[in-house]
Amino acid sequence: MAEIEIYTQPGCPYCIRAVGLLTQKGVAFREINAPRGTPEREEAISRSGGRTTVPQIFIKGAHIGGCDDLMALESAGKLDPLLVP
Template sequence: MPKIEIYTQPGCPYCIRAVALLEKKKVPFTEINAPHGTQERMDSRERSGGKTTVPQIFVDGKGIGGCDDLFALERGGKLDALLQAA
């Protein structure tokens, strides 16, 4: 199983959707609370190459983007293979 990390912010509808999809897939992941102005948010921005929005999702340290990117992988039939790789 790959290591999955998702940076989120409380109340963010995109974060909620992304977390719900990962839960539906029944894969273990680490949710990192990253509200504006926190060190976690700065870490997310640095790791993602400057992206300032949440969620930011990483699989084995590689950024795959945010909620829209996650759902695009799902629609394209590529998410399951990515989440099972390793």
């Protein structure tokens, strides 16, 4: 499976939705807890080119965006090809 990282914070409905889709797909991913003010959140902001919201999702090291971006890829049938190694 492709390496997937997702920066989240507790209680975030968009994070829950994105994690739910990845779980439904049956792919392994690393969820990184990144509440505001933490080094993990700063890392997410840096890696995403300045985006300050969560979730921020990376597949094979490439930034694909947040929850809406993930759902758009899924709707367009473009997510599954990204999930193969």
